[in-house]
Amino acid sequence: MITLEVASEDLKSAYPARPFPVRHALSGHPLLTLPALAELARSLPGDRVEFNGGDCRPDQRPEDVRSVDMAPAQIVERIETANAWLVLKRVEMDPRYRALAEAALLDLARQRGFATLAQAGFLDVQAFVFVSSANAVTPFHVDHEENVFVQIHGDKRFHVYDNEDRALVCEEELEISPAKHRNLRYTPDYEVRARTFVMSGGDGCFVPYAWPHWVQTGGAFSISMAITWKSPRVLRLNKLRAANAILRDRGFPQAAPGTRPVADAVKVAAYTAARSLVEPLRRSERLRRALRGAFFGAKANYYYRQGKA
Structure with missing residues (x-):
């Protein structure tokens, strides 16, 4: 079974420089249900889980992000009423989730004409699972890897921005430090430069390295997964x-x-x-x-x- 599919034209004309839509077969997978993710949240070390209130704005200041006074597994179990956002980081450390991520990327590698992840330049494969209440917002930020983002349950609007000219995010903001919060400055006039992917279960998108984005869930709780890798560059x-x-x-x-x-x-x-x-x-x-x-x-x-x- 093919886990991940991409239009051949997008692979020829867009990858890896521009975003494009993908389709996947991960929705409904038993490892990506709320009970399984609550179990996973209980097993992860404290620095592999991050969560906060879901009532953020794209321009949310880090110091104004609302905390949530629940344990991670409780948030997952109560996500329909918790008004929260949660990410389970580095879930590929669990062999079951690593197999899931690598199977999807191997499909992408084969569509590009490679037999293995290494041949395709898919190094340092990692995976992150997001569980969000309805209408939760992930504020404007960048990620320092290449990313296939897949929507498992619920709806999501993914706003991604061309930053090749550094007009939106300057070079200093792209520098990497654990002391820097993820949220970046944002103003509504950025939206004229956005490409918005409207996703339901089975949809996804490719996000190029360090392209800024912000995300909002729809009217029901959301489960999403980011499958990431780093090329030698x-x-x-x-x-x-x-x-x-x-x-x-x-x-x-x-x-x-x-x-x-x-x-x-x-x-x-x-x-x-x-x-x-x-x-x-x-x-x-x-x-x-x-x-x-x-x-x-x-x-x-x-x-x-x-x-x-």
């Missing part, structure tokens, strides 16, 4: 943008990627070496939390204050 860009954020935070303004190729190469090499030393420590949630706090300050662990855990 994206992996390098993310290392560079993380290094730039660290240096900027310490008072050293940084040029945009590609402006100074030699300096870029030095920063990427230094970040790669430093990350390789820290990575073994990140296997423990306690150490991940401590490392984030030590290197990036208390704001890096903001989601621990979102309600009862």
Whole structure:
């Protein structure tokens, strides 16, 4: 059975530079039902779950996001009345969800003429599941990976914006730091540049790397899944943008990627070496939390204050 289908013309003319619609066969899958997701929420470490009130605006300021005083599994179980938004992060760490994500991406890879995910450049495959109450809004933000977003249950409007000229999100806002909240500045005049995908179960869309977007559910609760990967180019860009954020935070303004190729190469090499030393420590949630706090300050662990855990 084909899990994910894309029009051949979109693969030829749009991928990976422009968004386009997809169709999928994941709606109704037993792993993507509320009971299964409540069980998954109970099993995840605290920094793999994020939630807040669903009554946000596209331009919601981080400090004004409403908390929800429930445990993650309770939110999933009560999502029809909770007025909440929740994301289960890195669910591919569970082998069952990894198989689900990889099967979908393998369909995409084969449609592009490749036999494996690695041959297609689909590296660092991750998956995130979103459970939202009716009319909940995910504010304006960017994601630092390539993404197939699939709608499992309910309706959703996905507003995505061309940011190639950086008119909407500047280079500094694209830099990567755990201390920075996801929400970005937004004004209603951005809408003239939006492409809006209206999705129900079985629909989805491809979101290119770092394209800004905001999302709103329809009149019923929503379950969605983001299946993400990073190409070699994206992996390098993310290392560079993380290094730039660290240096900027310490008072050293940084040029945009590609402006100074030699300096870029030095920063990427230094970040790669430093990350390789820290990575073994990140296997423990306690150490991940401590490392984030030590290197990036208390704001890096903001989601621990979102309600009862």
